[in-house]
Amino acid sequence: MTTATNTPIVFIHGYGSEGRNTPIHDIYGELPQQIAHSLGQKVVSINLSRWISLSDGIHLEDVSFALERALRSPSYQHLLDQGFRCIVHSTGALVIRHWLKEYSPKPSPLNKVIYLAGAFFGSGLAHMGMGQLSRWAHIIFKGTSTGLPSLRSLEFGANVTIDLHQYFLQAHHSLRDDFGVYEYCMVGSQTLPALRMIPNRYVKEDSSDCTLRTASANANFNYFEITYTPEGSRLSAQILQEHIRARCANQALPSQLYKLTVLHQADQAPQVPYALLYETAHIGDAIGIMEGRRNRTQVLPRIKEALTCNNTPNTQQHLMDKWQKITEKTLNRAAKLKQRLNEWNPQSQYEAHSQVIFRVRDQFGRDINEHDITFKSHAKKNSLALPLLIEDKIKNSLSQGNTTYYFRVQHFEKGELTDRLANIAPITLEITGVEPKSPDMHYLPVMLPLSAKKLRALIQPFKTSIVDVILLRLPSHKVFALTQASVVPDL
Structure with a gap:
């Protein structure tokens, strides 16, 4: 041996x-x-x-x-x-x-x-x-x-x-x-x-x-899952429509409809x-x-x-x-690197970035091609809290439900390396799906608050995070309707 x-x-x-x-x-x-x-x-x-x-x-x-x-x-x-x-x-x-x-x-x-x-x-x-x-x-x-x-x-x-x-x-x-x-x-x-x-x-x-x-x-790498709660799955078609209208009007939705679970850190x-x-x-x-x-x-x-x-x-x-x-x-x-007049800043090449891949699917495992993801920062004016800095966003060509984001999380300033995540502001993560081929199918939107602590778990220097998102796909009352028949008994 x-x-x-x-x-x-x-x-x-x-x-x-x-x-x-x-x-x-x-x-x-x-x-x-x-x-x-x-x-x-x-x-x-x-x-x-x-x-x-x-x-x-x-x-x-x-x-x-x-x-x-x-x-x-x-x-x-x-x-x-x-x-x-x-x-x-x-x-x-x-x-x-x-x-x-x-x-x-x-x-x-x-x-x-x-x-x-x-x-x-x-x-x-x-x-x-x-x-x-x-x-x-x-x-x-x-x-x-x-x-x-x-x-x-x-x-x-x-x-x-x-x-x-x-x-x-x-x-x-x-x-x-x-x-x-x-x-x-x-x-x-x-x-x-x-x-x-x-x-x-x-x-x-x-x-x-x-x-x-x-x-x-x-x-x-990190692995997370965002999925609907039992409360979300029990929504009526009418309440769902109200939530969708509220999302389109940029109004808040109940946060308990979805939950974030850490599957691996x-x-x-x-x-x-x-x-x-x-x-x-x-x-x-x-x-x-x-x-x-x-x-x-x-x-x-x-x-x-x-x-x-x-x-x-x-x-x-x-x-x-x-x-x-x-x-x-x-x-x-x-x-210690110095920038030359005819060259870009060589220090920025070493500033740590983080990669987050969202896979957006419905409860049946199908890709939701038509969706949008929004990171709504709650950084206040005159505050030391920093917003997320997105460098790139790209979809996968085979699976349009998969989107990769690239974040800058470090920055050299006067020879010192600044951790942008140390003072990151909390955000609300918003995810909305659309079924373009039928007006009778809808997705329950995600409106999930993420604290600075949760963001630092999700977005980490030199690492990738995978986030599997399961959007609840719900039919309108027209997709399947039951009507009680009126039966006249024989005399």
């Missing part, structure tokens, strides 16, 4: 790494050799995978099944028999998690996964990538198609991805406690100079690495160590997280720490604390 320090390592790349004739070295660069040298061992079994992500006919399920078949082959059966570790980049996070869900026994032969900018909760480039310009670029320059199924999995608010991560929150499916898998996340917050002139926000967003948001690359055990690395981007031979030259002192020590630490909760907690200090050190270094 192999020991923890010499267990074989399997590399899994991300979306778009392979073209028609891409050499394996161009995918992983010098990282495998650097890791072998860093571990200081004479023999380290390193296995470099490659998978097709740029084909419109290949889905995530196909890739994870193909991974299972490769592991079952005579050449690599020893990985399943003796155990192995994984280092994955970007979309490789979805591949390995899907494999764990569908094919891994418990405990798993996979005992460690190190995510280099793991694509847990979507990328804005997936929305841009489905455009015709991107399709032609892939055909001309890489000799491939776009990889539409992979892009769909990478969209913000993709159900297939959210459901995958929620699976491991369920009883008896914990990655650490049931599968025995210890995970580690690291990501940068820097874009590439060549991308700054491109007129698309997602290649140069603050708190992103030119491809992924720092919140999207964090496996620690990111700070609940087991947590995953997470590090924000300085001057690190998603790709690039200078500062790319996998192949960059200038950031090796940021990336390699973290990989070595994750590879060599013991798989115990105490060791995991120790590494979590250490990587939190790495994140703080990154932010302290960013505080």
